[in-house]
Amino acid sequence: MKIAVCVSHVPDTASKISVGSDGKTIDPNGVTFIVNPYDEFAIEEALKFKESKGEGEVVVISVGPDANKETLRKALAMGADSGVLLKDDNYRDSMSVAKALAVQIKEMDARLVFFGKQSVDYDNSIVGQLTAELLGYNCISVVVDLKIEGDKITAEREIEGGREVVETSFPVVITTQKGLNEPRYASLKGIMAAKKKTIEEKPAAENINLIEVVQMKKPAAKQPGKIIGTDSSAVPELVRLLKEEAKVI
Amino acid sequence: MANKVLVFIEQRNGVIKKASLEAAKSGSDLADKIGTVSEAVLIGSDVDNAGLLGGYGIKKVVHFKNSELGNYSSSAYADLFAEYANESGADYFIFSNTSMGKDLAPKIAVKLDAGIIVDAVNLDIDGENIIAARPVYAGKAILNVKINSAKKIFTLRPNVFAAGEASDSIAEVEIREVNSPNLSTKVIDIKKSEGKLDVAEADVIVSGGRGLKGPEHFNLIEDLADALGAAVGASRAVVDAGWRSHGEQVGQTGKTVSPTLYIACGISGAIQHLAGMRSSKYIVAINKDKEAPIFQVADYGIAGDVFEILPALTEEIKKIKG
């Protein structure tokens, strides 16, 4: 059984972000790229599933430029069996990424597919659901607990004020949220082994964007507020401001 | 005339969510500006007062009804919404960016071949072009985007678009009994978290960070939250330390919130924390380090000790709330 994991390659969240000369994307100079943090939960869950079955093949897939191979390599070092780079140097919207992924997943016939819940670049949280729908697969997003028994899948997903317990069956897409598991670190042995694993490269399916970026800008700098005081004698003034100026209490 | 605007209305336990009222109002405003009407799709079992959506500008509500649809089912909800979307000929679709909206809207995008923009914090309507603003890179940049396909889907960040006061118009409600919904994916149970109010929905949030020194001091946060009728939030540092549960975490790996008032106590204001709360209307910071980055986004601050200030603030609030 093939298990697919879709991973994105994103700026480290601690990076300073500045707008590039095109005014539409970031300036990548000086930005460190990492495995999308949520995708580490996806990789871990796929590896755990394979280990519990004692069989299967975990294939990691990424859509993007050559640089994404770094992220694929890290997933291989964690223990994934092989990688696929669906190559495209250009900007793609979520739907266009999902279409490329769907073609690949269909071709390799993976019936269990993991995504992170969100890419920390554009913070969209939709590529998993889009891909599932394109494939006609069931889908459970933002999963913090997962049980697979035979063909029955039971997952808990995070919602406002609690969790929904969701039941479905294969084929399925799961998008993973923090709390699902503790991603393993790549061991030295894993890193060495990853060098011998293959990353297949092929062009991504046609890039048709429905979304057009008009402009990227820095958020309007907020006027830093007033520091009213340094001890509890400032409390009455704070409460007055909240009541009379902000009118929020 | 442009084709209709269709709003997805979310209910839980038969009660329409506040975020959906915001979506209804924004959808109706959009319809007005482009010269069309807004309608709504509501899916559930028994639902109270759907007609009141008229007060937010909705002309007609189509309620798909079945006792099995009280809880969310992504398969059934997607099929039913798409069914009416096609029948109505609508071109614009508005969802709330809630856990349900985020799950459902992309499925609809595929079914309708529509472009989708999520988590919009502003919609600028310029003729028939809609430019949406959305925070990206953890709020470090804002993207202005538009959709080039005929059908367009937007999900709106809760608490950012005002629902305003309802007028007394009543919408026409058409109930459609559903015979055998597609329950291939369905919710079989809901586990409520122990906290009283959820940060994702609260109008006021009091959050605590590592400055509280230990879980045993969070009663200071809880007392202030109780006095204000607020939800309790937390930074990742205290969630990772096991002081508080993940459901309370605000920030990039936690929840994105936009309450009217956010009070950050003993929180430094790391960029990943700001990502989750900087769109709050008013921010108050209490931190003994006056250089802490949280003061950069705060409207009001006290550069002092939480152990001294929180009890005094709770007392003062209790006084005015009586």
Ligand SMILES: Cc1cc2nc3c(=O)[nH]c(=O)nc-3n(C[C@H](O)[C@H](O)[C@H](O)COP(=O)(O)OP(=O)(O)OC[C@H]3O[C@@H](n4cnc5c(N)ncnc54)[C@H](O)[C@@H]3O)c2cc1C
């Ligand atoms: C990928 C990634 C994702 C992340 N996601 C999140 C996220 O979702 N949410 C999040 O919050 N963080 C997140 N973080 C972590 C973030 O970078 C910070 O480490 C975290 O927010 C710090 O929490 P804190 O402010 O409670 O602690 P600290 O940074 O340690 O700050 C404690 C503050 O308390 C003040 N203080 C101490 N004692 C007192 C006192 N007696 N009175 C008043 N003030 C006092 C100090 O001056 C200090 O400013 C993420 C990090 C990464 C790398």
Ligand SMILES: Nc1ncnc2c1ncn2[C@@H]1O[C@H](COP(=O)(O)O)[C@@H](O)[C@H]1O
């Ligand atoms: N370019 C990409 N290649 C492969 N997977 C991706 C890509 N972009 C996003 N994903 C997957 O989709 C998830 C959600 O991303 P997003 O909808 O962009 O927030 C991520 O956590 C990844 O698992």
